[in-house]
Amino acid sequence: MNLPTPDSALNGIANLRLPAWLLPAGWPLQAGEPVMADLRFDAGKISSLQPARAGQTDLWDAHGALALPGLTEPHAHLDKTFTIGRSRPSRPGLLAAIETMHQDRQHWTAEDLRQRARKGLALAAANGVTRVRTHIDWFDVTPPLAWSELADIAQPGITLERVALAPLSFFADAEAADRIARAVAESGKDCLLGGFIHSSNWDPAAMTNLMRSASRWQLNLDLHIDEELSPVAHGLSWLAHYLSENEVPENKWRGHICCSHGCALASGSEQQAQEVLGLLAAQRVTLIALPMTNLLLQDAATGRTPRQRGITLLKEAQAAGVLLLLGCDNVQDAFCPAGSYDPLDTLSCALFALQLDNLFDQQSRLICDVAALTGDAQTGLPLAPGSAASLVIFPDSDSLTWPLNSAARLVFHHGRLTHQRTWNEDLSHES
Ligand SMILES: [Zn+2]
Numbered sequence: 001m002n003l004p005t006p007d008s009a010l011n012g013i014a015n016l017r018l019p020a021w022l023l024p025a026g027w028p029l030q031a032g033e034p035v036m037a038d039l040r041f042d043a044g045k046i047s048s049l050q051p052a053r054a055g056q057t058d059l060w061d062a063h064g065a066l067a068l069p070g071l072t073e074p075h076a077h078l079d080k081t082f083t084i085g086r087s088r089p090s091r092p093g094l095l096a097a098i099e100t101m102h103q104d105r106q107h108w109t110a111e112d113l114r115q116r117a118r119k120g121l122a123l124a125a126a127n128g129v130t131r132v133r134t135h136i137d138w139f140d141v142t143p144p145l146a147w148s149e150l151a152d153i154a155q156p157g158i159t160l161e162r163v164a165l166a167p168l169s170f171f172a173d174a175e176a177a178d179r180i181a182r183a184v185a186e187s188g189k190d191c192l193l194g195g196f197i198h199s200s201n202w203d204p205a206a207m208t209n210l211m212r213s214a215s216r217w218q219l220n221l222d223l224h225i226d227e228e229l230s231p232v233a234h235g236l237s238w239l240a241h242y243l244s245e246n247e248v249p250e251n252k253w254r255g256h257i258c259c260s261h262g263c264a265l266a267s268g269s270e271q272q273a274q275e276v277l278g279l280l281a282a283q284r285v286t287l288i289a290l291p292m293t294n295l296l297l298q299d300a301a302t303g304r305t306p307r308q309r310g311i312t313l314l315k316e317a318q319a320a321g322v323l324l325l326l327g328c329d330n331v332q333d334a335f336c337p338a339g340s341y342d343p344l345d346t347l348s349c350a351l352f353a354l355q356l357d358n359l360f361d362q363q364s365r366l367i368c369d370v371a372a373l374t375g376d377a378q379t380g381l382p383l384a385p386g387s388a389a390s391l392v393i394f395p396d397s398d399s400l401t402w403p404l405n406s407a408a409r410l411v412f413h414h415g416r417l418t419h420q421r422t423w424n425e426d427l428s429h430e431s
Helices: 094-107 110-126 145-149 174-185 204-216 235-245 270-282 291-297 314-320 343-353 363-367 370-374
Strands: 012-016 037-042 045-051 066-069 071-076 129-137 159-165 191-197 221-225 257-261 286-289 323-326 391-394 409-413 416-421
Touching: 012 066, 012 391, 071 110, 071 323, 071 343, 071 370, 110 129, 110 145, 110 416, 129 145, 129 221, 129 370, 159 174, 174 191, 174 204, 191 204, 204 221, 204 235, 221 235, 235 257, 235 270, 270 314, 286 314, 291 343, 314 323, 323 343, 323 363, 323 370, 343 363
Parallel strands: 071 129, 129 159, 159 191, 191 221, 221 257, 257 286, 286 323
Antiparallel strands: 012 037, 037 045, 066 391, 391 409, 409 416
């Protein structure tokens, strides 16, 4: 494959194999698979998406390579990332990781925070990510240093969202809840209110304060909720019923809500899960599954093989019509010593942990669906005419084995090649 010249604007790309979920209705099939696509660019945007035609000599030819729109990382922790080298928990599990994170905070200077977060964003960009949502821990009702330090660490090609992650106990007092929400609202766009909601801090009055303060300050929410396997975790069930029973009048504002983790859905009864999922689907709540950290932190005990997977009911949620995404969560910190800022690694993990099939044509949506993250119903399909000409090409992959063996890739932002990682076939030889 001849690569295009980095940084020169392309007229477009011919012969791309795009996933079925991304293509407009009526797209022609051949042997059950979508035919190749030609994309034309104009001023960094898509100007047309058509079934491939021969003779498009002004377009760069991708020769049938798989391609996706810019990838989404819906759940990261840039304030904690890359701290595993200096802070390793002495016990397995979520609560031990939280203790270790508090010990590591002594190192969180402005320079330390920025250097680690920039490294994470640079890796994400090289992997083809165009949108990152990071949670940032708050330690009292005023914004922490990381909140301001991570506000302007621009990485070309990436939109960065910040979520204020405060334990639910901070919302027990209505005035304190309002102070947090106000500080988030005054931090500018791309900021959300969040919370850590767990059976160890469960407080329905604090939940009500959290919901009311988000509404008052017109904030979207992204909650760490039910990150546990306890059958008595109340968070998601309470939220689903609260949203259903407190319908917002037409002239009032209710933001979009993402619920991250939701592991406890896998511990209750089928009937409970179906009821909650049905309510979440009706309220257009997005569920974000985080397979890597859940597999590492749930049902974790020293010297014992975990018996439970700890991952939310993704297939049941899909069947119920719940909006869904997959995220990496922690990367190389006390919560998860591994991790890569590559959504393909997350999807590969989900493939086995959740026994997913039809990975490229259907499930790749779980790492690309910006509309599921923002809740913006007006957002059309990525790569539709008028959208950004930003995409990732997997030059050596095939639709049967993707996302495995897919480290090689070409990343295009606004019609220009910005990152490439390819195999050097010239170096291969027989021993
Ligand atoms: Zn998280």
